[in-house]
Amino acid sequence: MTSPVPASAVTLAALPLTQSLAEQIAARLSERILSGAxxxxxxxxxxxxxxxxxxxxxxxxxxxRLLEKEGLVIILARRGAQVTNPTIEEVNEIFDIRAMLNGLRDRMIAESPSREALIPQLEQEIAQLLQFAELPGLGDDYVEIVIRLNRLLTHAAGNHRLQTILGSLAVQTVRYTRLGLSTPQRRRQSVQHWQQLLQAIRDGDGDAAERIARRRVLDSRDAAVELLRNQQNVSSAA
Amino acid sequence: MTSPVPASAVTLAALPLTQSLAEQIAARLSERILSGAxxxxxxxxxxxxxxxxxxxxxxxxxxxRLLEKEGLVIILARRGAQVTNPTIEEVNEIFDIRAMLNGLRDRMIAESPSREALIPQLEQEIAQLLQFAELPGLGDDYVEIVIRLNRLLTHAAGNHRLQTILGSLAVQTVRYTRLGLSTPQRRRQSVQHWQQLLQAIRDGDGDAAERIARRRVLDSRDAAVELLRNQQNVSSAA
DNA sequence: CTTTGTATGATTGTCAACAATCTTCTTGAC
DNA sequence: GTCAAGAAGATTGTTGACAATCATACAAAG
Known part of the structure; x- marks a missing residue:
């Protein structure tokens, strides 16, 4: 077996023991999976x-087991764990679910009496989106803001179970979200959606908020899936 | 081996020939929690x-851990596991999520080209619903059919992730679903929803299917929550 | 009487070894 | 050369013991 990085690589004992070893290890492995290591x-x-x-x-x-709950690995009986490798169909499925639940989330916010307090923060983040959207490149900065925005909204919705599920689904699809926002054209479209959502929240229009949220996620999905298919065609043709 | 399954396709191929001890124990504990033992x-x-x-x-x-994934227990660090005891707010939240995802599911079915094959089974089950709805009592038989119907539809939708999530949420709310269908009046309303859904599927009308599904779940929620509040008032007054 | 500190038992967290099962490599037949 | 047993190694599943932490009871001080 290859043993280039043996035991001495990491010492967990130095870290604060407020978390169990399992949680610390899960966090480290999570990083590696999400970073592609x-x-x-x-x-x-x-x-x-x-x-x-x-x-x-x-x-x-x-x-x-914790990572399996997050959808980052799958565990097969007596065959151990492997990093999740969803098919395009499964990616589609997950985005469908995200679209519905984001719709619920944004409707809840638009219909919430306490939404006023949220609007300044949203305006600030969306202003940043505008700023980053037009930059050339793959838009990693832009995606960071989108992630922050989503966290802000998911937290504000106040539905704890929804927060858990959406967090898990977001982790599973962040790779594809990034892919789907990798062109300035798509980022322009994305910014428009966010601006429309902001207006819907200002108006307290739950129907509109839900409709826009679903459209936003499904457009993101379509862009990602198209690029995925192209990648697959290229690699299978090689 | 007569069926050479390539190793790359193992994502959902695992058919557990022998359940692990953990799975057997989880099944037994699951029974006890759901039965109220x-x-x-x-x-x-x-x-x-x-x-x-x-x-x-x-x-x-x-x-x-498996039961935690199903939402039947919560595990607190260094304090072990305890049976989930959701507040009315949390029950509301879970039903909201179920409403959205059932909407997605029923839309997918209504818009599926292969929906024709499903219709006879739906007709048969819904005929049984009609039969059981009018019986006096708490309607446990009726709920059994509803559970079968939901399983049938969730399976037919073909979205594996959705199936997992809805299965978990259904388990967490079956107690309240039962409560919400405990009067003949509510069961009559429920049957109507199912009949409307059947028609929407026949028509291939995804919008209608989604709308009806959401209405069905939210009505079920409202009935359950109302009874829950009454129960709480009674017990706190005593 | 309340509060604080401490001892004690209960409970979870972790470990190393053993058992059961799967994977891979070899061997042999056709 | 291909395929099918079978053996050897690798990997997961399970166990019992030990360590760390938490909850409770009780005593002492204010």
Whole structure:
């Protein structure tokens, strides 16, 4: 086996023990999966992770269960964990769900009596969106603002279960969201949606907020899926 | 082996020939929670469960994680697991999410080209609904049919992630669904919704299917919450 | 009587070893 | 050369013991 980075790589004991070992390990593995250090489809073996973090397999098992709950890995009976590698169809499915639940979220906000307090923050973030949208490049800065905006809204909606589910789905699709916002043209379209949403919230128009939210997510999905298909065609033709 | 399944396609191929101990224990505990043998809020201690099933604490811990994923227990750091005891607000939140996702599901079915094959089964189940709706009593038989209907539709929608989420939410709310369908009057209303949905599916009218699904779930929610509030008032007045 | 500190038991968190199962490699037949 | 057993190694599943932390009871001080 390749053992280029053995046990000495990471010491968890120095970190604050407010979290259990399992949670700390889950956080570290989560970073690696989201950053692409662990590729989609790659197997994650308990022994290896345990050796690297200098812990036993117990906490690692539990960490992998936590990641499974987040949708970052799948665990197959007696075959261990591997990084989730969704098909285009599954990506489509997840975006469909996100579209509906974002619609619910934004409707709740638009119909909330306490929405006024939120509007200044939204205006500020959306102003930043405008600023970053036109920059050339892949728009990682833009996506960061979008993520912040979504967190702000998901938190403001006040539905705790919705927050959990949307957080999990967002983590699973952040890679594709980034892909779907990788051109200035798409970012311009995205900014428009956010501006429309802001207006709907100002007006207290729940129907409009829901409609715009769904459109926003589904457009993001369509853009991402189109690019995904192109990527696949290129790689399969090579 | 007569069916050579390529390793790359294992995303959902795992058919557990033998359930792990954790899964068996989770199933048993799940029964007890849903039947009320374990009351909401009750603590579940690893040692006790392990002793009862004559296994070690490892599989029990994992079983509790599985139940947490289903929303049947919550696990607090260093304080163990306890049966979920949602507030009325949380019940409301879960029903809101169910309403949206049932809307998505029923829209997908109504817009599916293969919906024709489903219609005879729906007709049969809904005929049974009609039969059971008018019976006096709390309508447990009626709820059984509703659960079967929902499973049928959720499966037919073909969105695997949606199936997982809706299954979990259904488990968490079955108690309240039952409460909301405990009067013949409400069951008559419910049957009407199902008949309208059937017609929308026949017509291939996705908009109508979504609208009806949301109405159905939200009516169920309102009925359940009203009864819940009455129960609380009674018990707090005593 | 309330509050604070401490001891004690209960409970979860972690570990290392063993068992069961799967994967891979070899071997052999056709 | 292809395919099918079978053996060897790798990996997950399970166990019991130990460590760390939490909850409770009780005593002492104000």
């Amino acid at each position: 662990y590729a989609p489809g790659q197997r994650i073996m308990e022994q290896g992770v345990a050796a690297e973090f200098a812990v036993s397999r117990g906490p690692v098992r539990e960490a992998l | 374990y009351a909401p809020g009750q603590r579940i201690m690893e040692q006790g469960v392990a002793a009862e099933f004559a296994v070690s604490r490892g599989p029990v811990r994992e079983a509790l």
